Amino acid sequence: GAGVSQSPRYKVAKRGQDVALRCDPISGHVSLFWYQQALGQGPEFLTYFQNEAQLDKSGLPSDRFFAERPEGSVSTLKIQRTQQEDSAVYLCASSSLGTGAYEQYFGPGTRLTVT
Amino acid sequence: AQKITQTQPGMFVQEKEAVTLDCTYDTSDPSYGLFWYKQPSSGEMIFLIYQGSYDQQNATEGRYSLNFQKARKSANLVISASQLGDSAMYFCAMRAWDNQGGKLIFGQGTELSVKP
Numbered sequence: 001g002a003g004v005s006q007s008p009r010y011k012v013a014k015r016g017q018d019v020a021l022r023c024d025p026i027s028g029h030v031s032l033f034w035y036q037q038a039l040g041q042g043p044e045f046l047t048y049f050q051n052e053a054q055l056d057k058s059g060l061p062s063d064r065f066f067a068e069r070p071e072g073s074v075s076t077l078k079i080q081r082t083q084q085e086d087s088a089v090y091l092c093a094s095s096s097l098g099t100g101a102y103e104q105y106f107g108p109g110t111r112l113t114v115t
Numbered sequence: 116a117q118k119i120t121q122t123q124p125g126m127f128v129q130e131k132e133a134v135t136l137d138c139t140y141d142t143s144d145p146s147y148g149l150f151w152y153k154q155p156s157s158g159e160m161i162f163l164i165y166q167g168s169y170d171q172q173n174a175t176e177g178r179y180s181l182n183f184q185k186a187r188k189s190a191n192l193v194i195s196a197s198q199l200g201d202s203a204m205y206f207c208a209m210r211a212w213d214n215q216g217g218k219l220i221f222g223q224g225t226e227l228s229v230k231p
Contacts, residue, residue: 033218042206042221043160056218069122089158093142095217104219106160 002026004107006092012113013082021077021110025094032075034067034103035091043091074088083113119144119222120177126143127228128133128197135182136225138207150219151181151189154204163205166190197229 005024013019025032028044031050038044046065048056051072060067064083069075079086089111093104118141128134140149166174166180166181174181182191189190195200207220 014150031217035219043219044221046216048218059218085136089168091160093160103162103165104217105162108159112160 001006004092004094004105005100005107006090006107009108010112010113011077012115015083016112018078018080019082019112021079021112023077023092023094023107024076025073025075025092026105027073029094029096029105030072031104032069032094033093034075034077036061037089037091037092037109039088041046046077046090057058079112082112084114086100087112087114117144117147117192117209117211117220118210119220121207121222123225123227125175125226125228128194130199130229130231131196132160133139133193133195134227135199136193136194136205136207136227138222140190140192140207142188142209142211146209146210149181149183149206150210151192152206152208152219152221154206154224155199156203160206164192194227199220199229199231202227202229 007022034046037043047067049069064080066078080088089109091109093106094102120139147168149166153161164176164181166183173183178195180193188200204224206224207222
């Protein structure tokens with residue numbers, strides 16, 4: 001596709017359930033980022049992949065959060081045992097080069113609501 | 116640590132007028148980049164403009180310009196000839212040019228409303 005796509009667009013989970021959020025980056029993009037955006041806030045960095053390597057996971061808030069990109073293209077963000085504080089929009093972004101690229105292209109996000 | 120501050124939670128502007136959205140930043144890195152993104156109600160972050168810390172001239176992209184004052188650590192966005200479609204959230208962000216992989220640090224955002 002022409003842009004970054006994410007699925008599902010909306011997800012409602014009961015507290016304690018596991019969820020998996022998918023990101024399809026722009027074809028050929030090396031770098032992939034996940035951000036978490038709480039209501040009324042700016043996005044906050046979660047984790048970064050360069051191809052299949054997860055080079056930075058310093059923003060993951062707890063060990064319940066796990067991300068993977070096994071073949072260097074599609075990425076999945078998994079949240080185990082969801083809590084109400086996990087409710088947010090999860091944004092995925094990709095860029096064409098490694099650390100030298102400056103423009104990140106964002107997907108539409110997945111809005112997660114934990115009840 | 117890097118930090119972005121946007122002090123205007125909300126701004127109003129009359130259609131066809133210009134508006135300035137404020138952004139200040141804090142970093143000890145000598146090399147960095149500054150970005151502005153627009154987020155309409157649909158949720159997608161749309162890249163608007165970029166300024167590198169060593170760029171001598173202020174960046175411009177169509178109706179958008181970035182007023183970069185390095186000594187004051189400010190990177191204000193100027194939108195000329197506002198249009199109704201400019202109504203959205205606007206985020207200032209910064210990226211350090213080191214081995215952090217290029218993650219963006221965002222401010223809290225400014226909600227811009229354009230009045231007809």
